[in-house]
Structure formats: C-alpha cells, structure tokens
Amino acid sequence: MSRTSPSAAFPEAARVALGDAQLRANLRKATHTIRDKRERVVDEVADWEELRAAGRAIKERTVRHLDVWLERLEASVTARGGIVHWARDATEANAIVTSLVRAAGADEVVKVKSMATDEIGLNDALAAAGIAAHETDLAELIVQLAGDRPSHILVPAIHRNRAEIRALFRAHLPGTEGLTDEPAALAEAARRFLRDRFLHARVGISGANFAVAETGAVCVVESEGNGRMCTTLPETLITVMGIEKVVPSPADLGVMLQLLPRSSTGERMNPYTSVWTGVRPGPPDGPQRFHLVLLDNGRTDVLADEMGRQALHCIRCSACLNVCPVYERTGGHAYGETYPGPIGAILAPQLHGLKAATSLPWASTLCGACADVCPVGIDIPGVLIHLRGRVVEQARSGGPAAGPASERLGMEAMARIFAGRRRYEAAQKLVRAGGRPLAHGTDRIERRLPGALGGWTMSRDLPAPPAQTFREWWRSR
Numbered sequence: 001m002s003r004t005s006p007s008a009a010f011p012e013a014a015r016v017a018l019g020d021a022q023l024r025a026n027l028r029k030a031t032h033t034i035r036d037k038r039e040r041v042v043d044e045v046a047d048w049e050e051l052r053a054a055g056r057a058i059k060e061r062t063v064r065h066l067d068v069w070l071e072r073l074e075a076s077v078t079a080r081g082g083i084v085h086w087a088r089d090a091t092e093a094n095a096i097v098t099s100l101v102r103a104a105g106a107d108e109v110v111k112v113k114s115m116a117t118d119e120i121g122l123n124d125a126l127a128a129a130g131i132a133a134h135e136t137d138l139a140e141l142i143v144q145l146a147g148d149r150p151s152h153i154l155v156p157a158i159h160r161n162r163a164e165i166r167a168l169f170r171a172h173l174p175g176t177e178g179l180t181d182e183p184a185a186l187a188e189a190a191r192r193f194l195r196d197r198f199l200h201a202r203v204g205i206s207g208a209n210f211a212v213a214e215t216g217a218v219c220v221v222e223s224e225g226n227g228r229m230c231t232t233l234p235e236t237l238i239t240v241m242g243i244e245k246v247v248p249s250p251a252d253l254g255v256m257l258q259l260l261p262r263s264s265t266g267e268r269m270n271p272y273t274s275v276w277t278g279v280r281p282g283p284p285d286g287p288q289r290f291h292l293v294l295l296d297n298g299r300t301d302v303l304a305d306e307m308g309r310q311a312l313h314c315i316r317c318s319a320c321l322n323v324c325p326v327y328e329r330t331g332g333h334a335y336g337e338t339y340p341g342p343i344g345a346i347l348a349p350q351l352h353g354l355k356a357a358t359s360l361p362w363a364s365t366l367c368g369a370c371a372d373v374c375p376v377g378i379d380i381p382g383v384l385i386h387l388r389g390r391v392v393e394q395a396r397s398g399g400p401a402a403g404p405a406s407e408r409l410g411m412e413a414m415a416r417i418f419a420g421r422r423r424y425e426a427a428q429k430l431v432r433a434g435g436r437p438l439a440h441g442t443d444r445i446e447r448r449l450p451g452a453l454g455g456w457t458m459s460r461d462l463p464a465p466p467a468q469t470f471r472e473w474w475r476s477r
C-alpha cells in the first residue's frame with residue numbers, strides 16, 4: 001500500500017516563499033477580500049453560533065459511528081443503481097478509477113475540482129495509463145496549464161494574479177492573442193476552451209462535498225457551473241470521496257449547506273449545488289453509470305486519536321486559511337501538501353504519519369483565528385499542540401524530531417531546571433550575573449543576542465534581569 005508523501009520541511013519552503021514579494025502581495029489581497037466577505041455574510045445570521053454547534057455535533061456523531069454510516073451509504077447508493085468501490089489507499093483508488101475509465105472506452109475525462117483526487121495524484125496516474133484528464137474549474141485549469149500545484153483549498157491559483165493568468169492563457173489557449181486581463185475576458189476564454197471538452201467527454205470525474213447515508217445522494221457545490229456539466233453530460237460519472245464526507249440524513253446536509261458557502265466564498269448560497277442519487281432508468285437523463293469510490297488513505301488511522309480525529313470534521317471551506325497569518329505570508333506551496341494552511345497542518349501529519357511531516361504542527365503562531373472561524377468548531381490550535389507533543393514523544397523514542405538538535409537540548413535543559421527549586425534559583429542567579437552588566441544600568445538589553453537567539457532580539461529589546469527576584473523579595477519580608 002502506498003500514500004502520497006509530503007515534500008520538503010515547512011521551515012525551508014516557507015523561507016523561500018517569504019522572499020517572494022509578488023506572492024505575498026497576491027495572497028494578502030485575495031485572503032483579505034474573501035475573509036471580509038465572509039465576515040459580512042456571517043454577521044447576517046443571528047444564530048450562527050448555534051448553526052456551528054449543530055455542524056460540529058453532526059460531524060462528531062458521524063465520525064463516532066463512521067462504519068455504520070458508510071455501510072448505510074453503500075446500501076443506499078447500490079439500491080439506486082450506483083456501484084460503490086472501497087479504496088484503502090491512493091494506489092488502489094487510482095487503479096479503480098483507471099480501470100473504470102478504460103471500461104468506458106475513453107481516453108480522456110473531464111474533472112470537477114476535487115481535493116481527494118489531488119490527494120491521490122489521480123491526474124498523473126491517468127496520464128501514465130494514456131488517459132488525458134481535463135480540469136474544468138477555472139482555477140484548476142490555470143494550475144494545470146502552468147504545470148503548477150494548487151496553493152489554496154478553494155482558490156487553487158490564489159498565488160497568481162490576472163496578468164500572470166493572461167500570459168498563461170495566451171501561451172496555451174488557441175485564439176487568445178488579443179486577450180486582456182479583465183476577469184470577464186479571462187473567464188470567457190476558458191469557457192470557450194472547455195466547451196468542446198464537455199460536449200465530447202464520455203467520462204466525468206468529481207469529488208464530493210457531502211454524501212447522504214440515508215438516501216445515497218451525493219452533493220457537489222461550486223461557483224462556475226462546470227461541475228454541473230461534468231456530473232450531467234458524460235455517460236459515466238466517477239466520484240472519488242474521502243470516507244469522512246458522509247452525513248447521516250438530508251436534514252444534516254441542510255445544516256452543512258448553510259455553513260459552507262458563507263464560510264468559503266462569503267456567499268449566502270452557492271451558485272451551483274448539484275445533488276444526484278444513483279442513476280435514473282429509462283430515457284437518458286444524466287449519467288447512465290455512476291461509481292462512488294470511497295477513499296480511506298490514512299483516515300481510519302486518524303480515527304484512533306481521540307483528540308486528532310476532529311481533523312476529519314473538516315468541510316474544506318478554507319476559512320481557516322484566509323485568516324491565518326502564517327498562510328497569508330507563505331502561501332500554500334510551502335506546506336508541501338494537498339491540504340495547506342491550518343487544516344493541512346493538522347490533517348497531513350495524521351494522514352501521512354507524524355514521521356513524514358514533523359514540522360507542520362509548528363507552522364502556526366497558535367493565535368487561534370482559525371478556531372474562531374471554523375464553521376464546524378474544530379479546535380485547530382488544540383490539535384496542533386497535541387501533535388507537537390506527539391512529535392516530541394516520537395523523537396524521545398528515536399524517531400525524527402521537528403526542530404534542530406540544539407533547540408531540543410535547550411528545551412530538555414529548561415525542563416530539568418524548572419523541575420527543582422534549587423536548580424531554578426541557581427539559574428536565576430546565573431542569568432542575573434550575566435545579564436545585568438549588558439543592560440548598562442537600564443532596564444533593557446539593547447544588544448542582539450548571539451547565534452540562533454539573535455532572531456528573537458532582531459526586533460525586540462530583551463528586558464534586563466531584575467536586581468531582586470520575586471522569591472528574594474518575598475523572603476526579605
């Protein structure tokens with residue numbers, strides 16, 4: 001069994017991203033626009049907090065009995081003429097989809113934007129089998145034409161501005177010589193390019209935002225209408241869905257469809273919400289064959305961790321990315337993962353195993369903005385701290401550590417000093433003896449500290465150690 005693996009460690013990748021001023025400007029503009037819109041439409045809902053609590057409760061209940069709901073979903077989809085496939089990992093999922101496309105006699109497919117298929121590297125697997133996958137979401141098309149990777153859950157090309165997109169379209173799309181960088185002109189160019197592909201595709205591939213266990217209905221929300229075309233025009237529809245996307249009932253879907261659009265695009269409802277249930281007998285109306293691939297790829301391992309499993313509650317709205325000060329400065333590529341930002345920092349290390357992504361739980365300032373906006377109330381900072389603890393435990397038992405050895409040794413020395421009164425007081429005396437001469441009679445040490453500690457004092461003064469500690473003051477009375 002294999003899983004897709006994460007790339008370089010976050011600190012090195014982030015350092016490179018921070019040097020790109022254009023990237024930071026693009027990210028700042030885009031994230032602030034979306035988060036301001038979100039704030040406005042969320043403020044309109046008087047019972048937003050109750051709605052969030054309901055969303056959280058639905059997810060907790062579903063994940064607690066995930067096996068039950070998944071079997072129920074399988075039975076419902078099968079009863080309505082669909083075929084359910086179970087994939088333990090990326091390799092199995094890719095093999096299933098490839099064989100289904102071949103069985104349909106197709107050598108190209110149209111795709112709806114899907115994080116699950118990005119996660120398993122489906123496009124590469126199809127290409128290796130001689131099958132061309134055409135992304136039809138505008139941003140995914142941009143990413144595909146550029147040979148790039150998505151950098152945001154909702155806006156995969158958030159790192160590119162209009163001028164860059166125009167240059168890309170001019171280079172790759174026929175008849176675009178006079179193209180301007182007006183958004184409407186760019187969208188029209190993409191629409192013309194994609195129309196022919198929609199009309200000729202025999203297989204459509206989608207992800208799923210939700211699937212309803214009681215009815216077998218599968219739901220995709222999107223803004224451009226390309227998803228509706230992919231899920232209705234081809235004869236065969238294949239949906240690849242992470243197993244955590246199931247919800248028990250249509251009423252639960254109703255709650256999620258209120259939470260998702262306001263949190264993701266800052267809209268009251270999605271422009272396109274497609275819900276389909278199996279296949280329809282009789283004259284052709286929509287796909288004649290429907291396959292649902294249920295993807296595990298590490299998710300059942302996540303279930304074993306009571307604190308960490310709340311990462312599976314995520315509905316991929318991306319609100320946490322748009323408010324995260326770290327994401328805003330580094331962008332999504334630095335995370336080296338399909339799922340970037342705060343949710344990626346708690347999901348990826350659990351899906352791949354902590355040994356493969358030790359630095360991601362530290363890709364946060366723990367400011368808590370992500371938890372404040374999460375529509376299903378995931379305690380992201382709490383899970384980050386929990387995962388940091390697991391990385392430290394892992395390093396103690398000989399596994400890979402997150403930071404440099406010097407930091408680890410420093411922390412272990414601090415732990416020993418803080419564990420005993422005598423050691424603690426001796427350390428205070430030592431710091432005072434060394435620090436007060438550097439303060440030159442003031443209450444600040446204005447000199448930069450040496451080595452790795454210099455980063456801390458680059459923009460701050462270090463307070464001078466006091467002439468008397470609290471304990472000494474207390475004893476003197």
Ligand code: SF4
Pocket residue numbers: 263313314315316317318319320321343370373374375376377378
């Ligand atoms: S963790 Fe919460 S805020 Fe972030 S993408 Fe998932 S649901 Fe949205």
